[in-house]
Amino acid sequence: GQTQKMNLFQSITSALDNALAKDPTAVVFGEDVAFGGVFRCTVGLRDKYGKDRVFNTPLCEQGIVGFGIGVAVAGATAIAEIQFADYIFPAFDQIVNEAAKYRYRSGDLFNCGNLTIRAPWGCVGHGALYHSQSPEAFFAHCPGIKIVIPRSPLQAKGLLLSCIEDKNPCIFFEPKILYRAAVEQVPVEPYNIPLSQAEVLQTGSDVTLVAWGTQVHVIKEVAAMAQEKLGVSCEVIDLRTILPWDTDTVCKSVVKTGRLLISHEAPLTGGFASEISSTVQ
Amino acid sequence: MRKMLLAVLSRVLQGPAAAAGRTASRVMVASRNYADFATEATFEIKKCDLHRLEEGPSTTVVMTREEGLHYYKTMQTIRRMELKSDQLYKQKIIRGFCHLYDGQEACCVGLEVAIKPTDHVITAYRAHGFTYARGVPVREILAELTGRKGGCVKGKGGSMHMYTKNFYGGNGIVGAQVPLGAGIALACKYFGKNEVCLTLYGDGAANQGQIFETYNMAALWKLPCIFICENNRYGMGTSVERAAASTDYYKRGDFIPGLRASTTPAFFEGGWKWGDGPILMELQTYRYHGHSMSDPGISYRTREEIQEVRSKSDPITLLKDRMVNNNLASIEELKEIDVAVRKEIEEAAQFATTDPEPPLEELGNHIYSNEPPFEVRGPNQWIRYKSVS
Numbered sequence: 001g002q003t004q005k006m007n008l009f010q011s012i013t014s015a016l017d018n019a020l021a022k023d024p025t026a027v028v029f030g031e032d033v034a035f036g037g038v039f040r041c042t043v044g045l046r047d048k049y050g051k052d053r054v055f056n057t058p059l060c061e062q063g064i065v066g067f068g069i070g071v072a073v074a075g076a077t078a079i080a081e082i083q084f085a086d087y088i089f090p091a092f093d094q095i096v097n098e099a100a101k102y103r104y105r106s107g108d109l110f111n112c113g114n115l116t117i118r119a120p121w122g123c124v125g126h127g128a129l130y131h132s133q134s135p136e137a138f139f140a141h142c143p144g145i146k147i148v149i150p151r152s153p154l155q156a157k158g159l160l161l162s163c164i165e166d167k168n169p170c171i172f173f174e175p176k177i178l179y180r181a182a183v184e185q186v187p188v189e190p191y192n193i194p195l196s197q198a199e200v201l202q203t204g205s206d207v208t209l210v211a212w213g214t215q216v217h218v219i220k221e222v223a224a225m226a227q228e229k230l231g232v233s234c235e236v237i238d239l240r241t242i243l244p245w246d247t248d249t250v251c252k253s254v255v256k257t258g259r260l261l262i263s264h265e266a267p268l269t270g271g272f273a274s275e276i277s278s279t280v281q
Numbered sequence: 282m283r284k285m286l287l288a289v290l291s292r293v294l295q296g297p298a299a300a301a302g303r304t305a306s307r308v309m310v311a312s313r314n315y316a317d318f319a320t321e322a323t324f325e326i327k328k329c330d331l332h333r334l335e336e337g338p339s340t341t342v343v344m345t346r347e348e349g350l351h352y353y354k355t356m357q358t359i360r361r362m363e364l365k366s367d368q369l370y371k372q373k374i375i376r377g378f379c380h381l382y383d384g385q386e387a388c389c390v391g392l393e394v395a396i397k398p399t400d401h402v403i404t405a406y407r408a409h410g411f412t413y414a415r416g417v418p419v420r421e422i423l424a425e426l427t428g429r430k431g432g433c434v435k436g437k438g439g440s441m442h443m444y445t446k447n448f449y450g451g452n453g454i455v456g457a458q459v460p461l462g463a464g465i466a467l468a469c470k471y472f473g474k475n476e477v478c479l480t481l482y483g484d485g486a487a488n489q490g491q492i493f494e495t496y497n498m499a500a501l502w503k504l505p506c507i508f509i510c511e512n513n514r515y516g517m518g519t520s521v522e523r524a525a526a527s528t529d530y531y532k533r534g535d536f537i538p539g540l541r542a543s544t545t546p547a548f549f550e551g552g553w554k555w556g557d558g559p560i561l562m563e564l565q566t567y568r569y570h571g572h573s574m575s576d577p578g579i580s581y582r583t584r585e586e587i588q589e590v591r592s593k594s595d596p597i598t599l600l601k602d603r604m605v606n607n608n609l610a611s612i613e614e615l616k617e618i619d620v621a622v623r624k625e626i627e628e629a630a631q632f633a634t635t636d637p638e639p640p641l642e643e644l645g646n647h648i649y650s651n652e653p654p655f656e657v658r659g660p661n662q663w664i665r666y667k668s669v670s
Contacts, residue, residue, distance in 0.1 A: 029521070032517060032518050032519060033515075035518065035580065035581070038517075056519055056523060056524070057487060058485075058488035058516075058519075058524040058525065059455055059456070059485040059486060059488050059516055059524065060488050060489050060490060062490050063488075063490065084522075086454075087454065087455075090489075090490070090491070103553060126376050126377040126378070127377075128377055128439060128441075129442075129453060130441075130453040131378070140506070268658055
């Protein structure tokens with residue numbers, strides 16, 4: 001359908017716009033989202049949908065997520081924003097102990113599948129300790145939630161809409177360095193990109209390169225450089241969903257090439273690469 | 282029932298501080314005939330709002346000339362230092378995040394005067410003023426902002442993580458420093474050295490859960506912890522009315538006695554006498570800059586409001602007026618202090634821009650405290666940094 005040039009934060013706004021339009025129970029909340037958000041992801045939504053659907057919360061991450069779980073359990077679609085992924089830790093208990101296990105412990109009587117948590121993620125150059133973290137590995141250890149990380153505006157909108165519609169609580173990390181930097185033609189109408197499916201961006205025969213988020217662009221460049229300088233043909237895979245991750249695509253690719261290289265921003269020890277590499281082995 | 286003797290909360294300064302035993306500070310001014318000036322002046326100040334306290338600080342305060350000059354110089358230094366940081370940031374010599382304190386100087390100066398250097402202070406990220414008040418020279422603060430090895434944390438902390446003796450920062454995560462403050466207070470009580478811990482946080486942080494957990498612990502164990510909420514009316518971009526069900530932050534401690542002072546022109550000090558347990562103080566203040574350097578500060582408040590506070594409630598201006606009107610100092614004398622302060626800041630900025638950055642070998646240091654140094658992987662597996670501690 002009709003497309004428009006959008007950068008990452010605009011594609012997020014478009015996704016939220018679609019979600020709020022389609023689902024009358026959807027609400028967007030978080031710190032400072034009303035005026036548009038610190039990264040402008042929610043610009044215009046309050047004016048369009050009203051202050052009872054797009055509203056600010058006080059400064060309390062544990063409260064935001066706990067409150068979001070409640071909203072979701074009661075049947076409305078909750079889209080919570082944590083201002084930076086670095087601040088998600090006060091909410092860690094709520095996510096891991098409450099959200100992730102709700103359906104299981106209530107024997108499917110209740111669930112908070114309507115919950116989606118969005119957070120800016122990853123390094124941005126000047127973020128230092130508390131504006132640059134990539135905490136996907138902490139959450140990967142928790143069954144019951146889904147973790148999704150897009151690499152571009154086109155991917156982001158489709159994946160976010162899938163997360164919102166998915167019947168499980170989802171955490172959607174948005175690479176903050178790409179908010180302005182990544183620009184693409186994105187459809188204005190809603191569309192979905194399936195979760196738990198990795199995407200092979202480039203086929204190759206010598207080595208498999210896996211990454212997610214911002215690093216996908218880095219390994220694409222690496223693949224080009226490897227081809228040019230070393231004559232090595234690389235297969236480039238964007239994992240997209242961290243949990244549950246697409247083991248089939250990655251393993252099939254490694255069977256073909258025989259070599260695997262995973263690149264991520266998070267710290268090395270216990271980072272998600274260790275999970276992927278041990279599974280592949 | 283709490284038996285607490287509180288310090289005087291003064292509109293300008295100082296109270297009957299018989300118990301304090303502070304030493305007066307000296308201010309370098311050109312020698313002149315002091316016979317013209319009064320040695321001290323008495324001021325009437327506004328009564329504090331009280332919560333679970335029978336009486337608040339006295340409404341009559343006395344300030345000596347020397348104390349006035351000291352406060353003026355300290356506040357002016359912090360003000361100029363913050364404005365210099367603003368300038369350096371815009372020149373991209375300071376990178377990253379920078380949260381400026383101008384407009385709120387009265388808080389840190391007044392608090393520092395009230396406590397002893399052996400007392401402890403912990404605050405959040407808007408910490409440059411406190412860092413200076415706790416004794417770090419301006420050049421080390423600016424060098425830390427520019428990330429040089431002459432900085433107070435060797436260039437590794439930056440704007441939000443400045444520390445010195447008995448000053449525990451400088452903390453980035455909102456509200457996380459409050460339980461730490463209670464812990465420091467517990468250690469004070471445990472060691473029996475009669476020290477207190479000032480635990481500061483802002484109006485935004487006041488809604489964090491861990492603050493209330495800390496109130497409970499501090500009151501239960503009667504910790505010598507003074508909670509101070511610096512209410513500058515905006516938590517980043519959200520005004521207090523839109524963030525808090527109760528904006529009477531001094532009452533939020535519920536079972537903890539509290540008081541509220543309008544501190545923009547105010548300092549307070551005193552010899553605290555501990556009856557039992559913690560106390561909560563709310564300081565009403567204002568910041569001229571936005572939340573950080575990337576916030577223009579006008580999308581959630583009007584320029585007129587900022588201008589109004591600047592013209593009516595600026596702490597430095599108010600202090601100057603009171604000193605001059607009560608014949609504690611002359612305008613020329615204060616101007617000379619201004620000149621001296623500017624010079625100090627310029628020299629500090631010069632140092633901060635020319636000092637070398639910490640060497641790359643130090644990148645991996647101080648991750649752990651360990652006996653043999655170990656290796657840390659750098660951005661790729663062929664770069665290793667040695668981690669020494």
